Amino acid sequence: DAGVTQSPTHLIKTRGQQVTLRCSPKSGHDTVSWYQQALGQGPQFIFQYYEEEERQRGNFPDRFSGHQFPNYSSELNVNALLLGDSALYLCASSLLGGRVESNQPQHFGDGTRLSIL
Amino acid sequence: LAKTTQPISMDSYEGQEVNITCSHNNIATNDYITWYQQFPSQGPRFIIQGYKTKVTNEVASLFIPADRKSSTLSLPRVSLSDTAVYYCLVGRANFGNEKLTFGTGTRLTIIP
Incomplete structure (x- = not known):
């Protein structure tokens, strides 16, 4: 049973660049959340995303955007990178399955370490 | 969302029982209490969740008094591998689509 997988594990960018991070949810999950x-x-x-x-959405600027694909995987995009984005x-993924509520805990991946130079 | 307060750090020796207390004075009627564990460079891992009284699983126990204004995570006979940051979260039962609010957690260090 594959857990949540994220890629890449590490990434180095410079200020002003753009980055895309990827996430595959745990098998059977349909909801993906992103945390910094x-x-x-x-x-x-x-x-x-569901x-x-x-x-x-949390208190993050529009530079942070995302997408979810039909297979439930997701991407996080960050534009105009700042040093503070390091x-x-x-x-994290979870299963809603069309229900309004779910009492199942979210499962986290091990993350992508982003460093901005 | 109910605010939580927990100790910044704790030290304990191997083999001892460790109790980490979390205060949540403004907990709402339909809020649950959940604890996560996080090792360095890894994502948080769900430990235990409860609503009232006592919950026990193969890893830990969670004690919640009747007024639910606090809770205690109990780790029996800790080992060096239990060194981690522990987060107490309070939120609605629909954790699947809830935006989890983490504090700074409790950094637990196990001493040989």
Whole structure:
């Protein structure tokens, strides 16, 4: 049973560049959430995708965008990178299956470490 | 969302029982309490979730008093591999589509 997988594991970019991070959810899951974790801090919610649409969004600027594909995998795009975007980016998946509510916990991948020079 | 307060760090020796307490004075009626564990350079891992009284699984126990304003995560007979950051979260039962709110967590260090 494959868990949540993210790629790449590490990435180095320079200010002003654009980056795309990828996530494959746990087998059987249909909902993907993205989190940003700065060094020494807890993860902060960026947004969540279900049925290929952004359903919820945290307090992040429009430079952060995403996409979900028909196979439930997802991408996180960040434009015009800033030094402050250096962080561990985590993807979490869960199963809604069309229900309004789900009491199943989210499963996290091990993240992509993004460094901005 | 209910705010949580937990100790910044704790130290314990191998083989001891460790209790980490989390305060959540503004917990709502339909809120659940969930604990996650995170090792360096890994994603958070779900440990346990509960609503009231006591919940136990193969990894930990969660004690929740009647007023639900606090909760205690209990790790029996810890080992060096339990060194990690532990997060206490409070939120609605629909965790599947809930935007989880993490604090800074408790950094637990196990001493040989």
